[in-house]
Structure formats: C-alpha cells, structure tokens
Amino acid sequence: MKRIVIFASGSGSNAENIIKYFQNNAHIAVTHVFSNKAQAPVLQRATNLNVSAFSFNRQAFSKTDDVLKVLQSFQPDLIVLAGFLWKFPEHILAAFPNKVINIHPALLPKHGGKGMYGMHVHQAVVAHKDTQTGITIHYVNEHYDEGATIFQATCPVSEIDTAETVAKKIHELEMTHFPKVLADLLDNQ
Secondary structure (H helix, E strand, O other): OOEEEEEEEOOOOHHHHHHHHHHHOOOEEEEEEOOOOOOHHHHHHHHHHEEEEOOHHHHHHHOOOHHHHHOOOOOOOOEEEEOOOOOOOOOHHHHHHOOOEEOOOOOOOOOOOOOOHHHHHHHHHHHHOOOOOEEEEOOOOOOOOOOOOOEEEEEEEOOOOOOHHHHHHHHHHHHHHHHHHHHHHOOOO
16 A cells, blocks of 8 residues: 655645545555644544544754654655645655655746745736746755656636636646646556
C-alpha cells in the first residue's frame, strides 16, 4: 500500500478531493492530514472521511524534529502540499527527497514565490493581463515554487475575467488533475 500524507492550511477542498479519489483504491491511500492551524476546516474534513488529522506549531515543524519524527513513523510515499502556506523546512525535505509535492495556482515560473498564494496569484494574473493561466504541480525544494515541474494544465483568461472567475477556473483544474497526477507518480515509483 502506497501512503500519502497531506499538509494543508485552510478549508481543505483539495485535500478532501484527493482523499475521496483514493478511498476505494486498493494500492494507494491518504493516511494522514497535517495542518499548521489547529482550527483549520481541513482537519474536520479529514476526520469526517476517517483520515487521521493532526495540527502542529512552527516550533515543532521548523525548529525541532518533532514533525519529522512523526512523518518518518508513517513512512509516506508522497507528502502532498494542498494549500499549505508555510515554507517546508530543509531537514524534512532532506529526509524525503523527491517525495514532497506542491500544487501552485499559476503557470510557474510566473506568479510564484513568497506571498504568492490563493487570491494573490489570481489578482496578479488579472493585473498582468495574462491571456492564460493554470496550475503547476511540482516537487518542493528549499525555495518557494522553484522545484522541478511535474505537470501543468492551462485555461484561458479573458478580458472580462476577474480574480474570482480565474479562481473558479483554477479550482476546476485542481480538482480534475491533482489526484490523477499523484496516482501516476505513485504508480511509477
């Protein structure tokens, strides 16, 4: 059985989609969800779907090996960042080389980097009058949004699109492609 551990900071729609995608899969399962926010709705979503959910603070994540040791005990085949807003610490990346995956709501390298998440990205797409945007699924390294690209999917941006309408298009791409890309990665490990 291949194991996925998800890290998320917010509502958890991507996490829920991934959990449901693999619920009846005999070879792949989401085993745990972690959040840096104790009240994040993603934790309740995971619990409702019978997935163990944990929260942690910055000290346990970045300054000690507490989160690392818990992760190592779970032996994940992939660690998936689905709306996780903290930079992943190098000591965890070193322990799980090429196993930490992120989704970014733009076509990297455009509109990436520190502070570029969620509506900030969609506002930048509209402000720059981009004619297309999309999602980038990539490996995580020690720099924000600079790991090797695994997959991109695009959608058009029209002159009448707002950040909100772009967000809806991106959400559809995420729901469609993210679980499938994870399945392909695990099938090819």
